[in-house]
Amino acid sequence: MIEIKILEENDYQLIQVRGDVDASSSIELDNALKKASESAHKILVDLEGLQYISSAGLGVFISYLEDLKAKNIKMVLFGMQPKVLEVFQILGLQKLITIADNKDESLSLLNE
Amino acid sequence: MLSDKLKIRLSFFLGLLSWLLFLFFDLYLLFIETYHLKVNLSAALPQIFLTLFIISCFFYFRFQISKADSVNFMDLLWRVFITGLITTIGSLAIRLFFSIFSNSNITQNPMTINFFYHILIGLVVVFMVSTFVVWKRLILYQKSKNLIQLWSFFEYFLLGSLVFDLFGNKMMSVNFNVALVFLSGFSLILSFNLKWIAYLNFKQKWKSILFILLSGVYVYHFLLTLDNFSSTGLLSLDLLNRVFVVSLFIFIIFYSVVTILVTLFNLPTSSVFEKKLQEAMDFQKLSHTNRGGTTIKETAELLLESSMSAVFADAAWLQIKDEKPLLIAHGMNELTVQDIEEKIRVEYTRDVVKYRAPEEINTSKVISTVNHPDFKSVMVLPIFVKGTQIGVLALLQEVGDAFNREMVDIIVTFVNQASISIENTKLINEAIENERYKEQLSIAKNVQKSLLPTVLKSNDCFEIMAYSVAADEVGGDYYDIIESEKGIFSLIIADVSGKGTSAAFNMAQMKGIFHSLAIQKEGVRAFITKANKALSECLEKSSFITASLFKINTQDKTICHTRAGHCPAIFHSAKENKTSYLESEGLGLGILRNSEFNQYVEEKTITYEAGDLLLLYTDGIIEAKNPEGKQYGAKGLEISLLRHIDKSLSKIKDGLIDDLQTFLDGEKLDDDYTLTVVKFHK
Secondary structure: OEEEEEEEEOOEEEEEEEEEEOOOOHHHHHHHHHHHHHHOOEEEEEEEEEEEEOHHHHHHHHHHHHHHHHHOOEEEEEOOOHHHHHHHHHHOHHHOOEEEOOHHHHHHHHOO | OOOHHHHHHHHHHHHHHHHHHHHHHHHHHHHHHHOOOOOOOOOHHHHHHHHHHHHHHHHHHHHHHHHOOOOOHHHHHHHHHHHHHHHHHHHHHHHHHHHHOOOOHHHHOHHHHHHHHHHHHHHHHHHHHHHHHHHHHHHOOOOOHHHHHHHHHHHHHHHHHHHHHOOOOOOOOHHHHHHHHHHHHHHHHHOOOOHHHHHOOHHHHHHHHHHHHHHHHHHHHHHHHHHHHHHHOOOOOOHHHOHHHHHHHHHHHHHHHHHHHHHHHHHHHHHHHHHHHHHHHHHHHHHHHHHOOOOHHHHHHHHHHHHHHHHOOOEEEEEEOOOOOEEEEEOOOHHHHHHHHHHEOOHHHHHHHOOOOOOOOOOOOOEEEEOOOOOOEEEEEEEEEOOEEEEEEEEEEOOOOOOOHHHHHHHHHHHHHHHHHHHHHHHHHHHHHHHHHHHHHHHHHHHHHHHOOOOOOOOOOEEEEEEEEOOOOOOOEEEEEEEEEOOEEEEEEEEEOOOHHHHHHHHHHHHHHHHHHOOOOOOHHHHHHHHHHHHHHHOOOOOOEEEEEEEEEOOOOEEEEEEEEOOOEEEEEOOOOEEEEEOOOOOOEOOOOOHHHHHHOOEEEEEOOOOOEEEEEOHHHHOOEOOOOOEOHHHHHHHHHHHHOOOOHHHHHHHHHHHHHHHHOOOOOOOOEEEEEEEEOO
């Protein structure tokens, strides 16, 4: 099960992801990121409600890295639960994606 | 036994011979009589040969007509017509001869008269017997046991009449009349067996009436000619004095008259019969589609056409809302379909076109009137497959109240048949699709299996064992070991993102890269950067591979390792009885597809001692969840390892798997998982 919301806030778009991201639900995550990257210059991804992310879900984030860089779009992920964060870290993604603890921190990172 | 062909020939020659002998002896007797010659010749001889001729004729036609196996009524009647035509032309020729020489002595000569009369006898017998055999065939169509018995009696009596005729009874004598009345009664009873007429269509009925009427003309003509000869009083043998011949005439005439009358009366109803027959055939065609091999569209078209012709609809449409939506309209266009859908008046029929029909078809409510300039009546039926309405069949008529309950019943049967057929087609298609998918998976699975090493290389310094299970039939976990140089081993464990066929193919690429790079003398860091470069070219954008690479140097007792986004391996030191994670910086392969990747690769070297153990695993194990949703975690694996650490390597491996299974408590893993354990001996 996955639940994704896109909210327009100030000068950024907030994507809220809840539930599990597996091979089939990763398509929805992909759509959300695609939509956000087309309109916004700053993207905030709220992963507080994310319980599990599979390699397919990670692949979605990875596939946008170059794209966002080329378009000069800033993206910050925040609120990950420890076990989710561990998955990101094992893969080394914390070196490529800005990851913050909470929304405030991520907003300040976004506006750097 | 004699072949049919031989029987026909034999009876033909026998008939011809009998007739010639009959002709010869009869004329010879006449000759003797005229000139009062004293020759002792029995007067019965011509009689016997005539009887023989008749019997041969009967057999000839019986063999010939029953040879045509399938009963084609029109062919049979055509045969009667043609035989009659030929024989009549023959008799006309005789009449012509007599009218040309009417003033000559020749035509007054008994010899001449009898000679021609004998030819006429031959012609009449041929026509009568052939017609008799055909009538027999028609009467016995769809025969019952009683009918066969009755017919056999009739034939025996006819045979009896042949014998009776040998005694030379004159026409109108008492015996003659009794026999005649008896046989005529029989003929009349038999004449009412006319089942075959029902199977003729309208056109064929008209044709048969025509053929039989013309045959009647032949009969009349023969009778007239025979009577003409008879009236000369010069005949040595008069055919009209024979009960057999006269009863045959009566039988043929009776049956012809009854046939013509019954056919005439059947003419108005033949269209109904034809329609019923058509319905039955359509139904059969629809049932035939059940056996598969037909597409849903073909079935739909067949249903539409059959239904239209069954109720004389002016227009119709059939819609199927399926994976492949379908709308077939006959006699109308799609716009009219929409128009009429909106104008249907009865609530039930409106529900049907909106795909809201209850599963139980309400046959009393499927007919509706419609307020449309072109059409006034409509019949709408839902098409159900497995309890869901998948389609609509609508039939239209230009006049109001054109459909009745009987028509509805027919269409309901058609629709039910078609539903079964569509359902079967769908089931077959699903089965084929499923089969194809399974086949692909099994191919991929075989590929994947063949990629994993069957034998793991080692030397006497260490022992290695691996265990791998693929979830979802095809996995993306890979492990391998090769001896790069003497005493130096390259060991890899990798996990390809995603599952299924594409993961297996990416794994194949990983194997290729490992085998080509691991034999080079470079370090693990160079390996990982080169592998990333190679994979960057071929992996899809969202795919990546995590891997850990180890170079085990059994001479120096060192392990040089690097990690590309893979879960850190667990190392157990025997001396300290302590486990540690072989952590290092690193990014998954294919995540960063340029030289920036290289800055994240870190290479570390540790030393090992005898008794130490190295445990490699994939995230399938640490992410494994028990029924309560708790993850096994690296911790769970670590605890399990410590529990079995003193055992032999194979026992350790089994213990690790058993502990994981106990934790899972029957829960199925939805990811592949792989374990590789290395135990150092010296």
